[in-house]
Structures are given as structure tokens and as C-alpha cells.
Amino acid sequence: GIQVEQSPPDLILQEGANSTLRCNFSDSVNNLQWFHQNPWGQLINLFYIPSGTKQNGRLSATTVATERYSLLYISSSQTTDSGVYFCAARNTGGFKTIFGAGTRLFVKA
Amino acid sequence: DTEVTQTPKHLVMGMTNKKSLKCEQHMGHRAMYWYKQKAKKPPELMFVYSYEKLSINESVPSRFSPECPNSSLLNLHLHALQPEDSALYLCASSQVGSTNEKLFFGSGTQLSVL
Numbered sequence: 214g215i216q217v218e219q220s221p222p223d224l225i226l227q228e229g230a231n232s233t234l235r236c237n238f239s240d241s242v243n244n245l246q247w248f249h250q251n252p253w254g255q256l257i258n259l260f261y262i263p264s265g266t267k268q269n270g271r272l273s274a275t276t277v278a279t280e281r282y283s284l285l286y287i288s289s290s291q292t293t294d295s296g297v298y299f300c301a302a303r304n305t306g307g308f309k310t311i312f313g314a315g316t317r318l319f320v321k322a
Numbered sequence: 323d324t325e326v327t328q329t330p331k332h333l334v335m336g337m338t339n340k341k342s343l344k345c346e347q348h349m350g351h352r353a354m355y356w357y358k359q360k361a362k363k364p365p366e367l368m369f370v371y372s373y374e375k376l377s378i379n380e381s382v383p384s385r386f387s388p389e390c391p392n393s394s395l396l397n398l399h400l401h402a403l404q405p406e407d408s409a410l411y412l413c414a415s416s417q418v419g420s421t422n423e424k425l426f427f428g429s430g431t432q433l434s435v436l
Contacts, residue, residue, distance in 0.1 A: 244423055246424060246425060248425075248427075253429070254359075254410055254429065254430050254432070255427070255429050255430070256365070256412065256414075256427040257427075258424050258425060258426060258427075261422055261423070261424040299364055299365075301425070307377075307378070308353055308355070308370040308372060308377055308378055309367060309370070309378060310355075310367065310425060311367070312364035312365050312366075313364060314363075314364055315364055
């Protein structure tokens, strides 16, 4: 099955800093999503981005499907951005969405 | 309404108990999912229902029994669980066959098996 790898595993930022999170996937995908899991366990869907670039406020994401990677950009980080960021991918022909191990982000005030 | 609602939020059960987790969505999604998440790990897929039919069972032990009574509801029946089954159980839903099959997650049930 498809493999999803995320880097870095852990990240500590000072409030106001920018960061880039990376997701590599082992096979072609028709479904690539980024999630934020808050400290209470709620998974929030940030982007559905099997290809191209999207922006939502301070967050943006880019997926280069031909090179099998996706990037999540966080600008002007805030303490509320803390939590775990997951990339999840699915290849064609099914419902099996596989999560990467996540990037654990802590933003210091 | 873009919510997936899960009940209960917390559950403590003994190894001989029978309990059920419930999940409900009213977004018209025809795919519904159960994921299991252990602490500091990513969610792991357990089951997928598509149009109320079981589409994927990721070799889950039979002590977990899913049920999809209609297009809005998804249950997970639990029986004779083991302490290692303690985890956060997440329900999700998505459209089927569209160009935007985003997963929407509920807030989960934190299960402790004693």
C-alpha cells in the first residue's frame, strides 16, 4: 500500500516565525489532505490538495503530484497553531486513506 | 451542518462488558469510516462503509463489530475488549465519487478498557 512520510517529526517555533512541513508519498495519489489535531484530539481538515496550491489565511499548501510530495506552510505562527499536523493520502480506486506519522508543533509565546 | 457527532465522548468498560460507539452526520456523505488512534500515533483505518455496505475491514478483530443502519449513522459495537484496545476512536465521513472527497472527523470517543 501507499507509504506516507512526514518531516520534521517535531518542531518548536517562536511565535511569529514561519515554517514548512513536508509530506512525501510513495505512489501516485488522487486524494491528499492536511489535518491539524488540537490538544483535545479534534482533527480539523486544513486542505484537500491532490495537486496545485491553495491558501487559507496564514496557511498555504502545495502538492507536486509528479514528484510525490506536498508542503504545508505556516506563516506568522501563533500559540494556537500548536498541535500535530498530519498529511493523509489515498491512491486511486478505493477509500483507504493513510496517515503519515505527523509533525508535532509547539509554538512558544 | 458540517459536523460529525460522536457519542459518548468518554467510555470506561470492563473486559466482559458490551458497549457501542455512535456516529452521526447530516452532510449527505455516503462514505463513513472508523479510525483508531493510540497516543502519539497517527489514526489507523479500521472500517469503511460506502452506501451503507462494508467496503473495507482492515483485519480488525471480531470483538469490534461495525454497523451502518442508514446513510447518516455508523455504530461500532464492542465486546470482550482487551486493555490494549484502549484508544481514541474516531469516526469520519466523506462524499463519494466527487472531485473533493475531504474527510470530516468527529471529536472522537476516548475508550479505556480495564
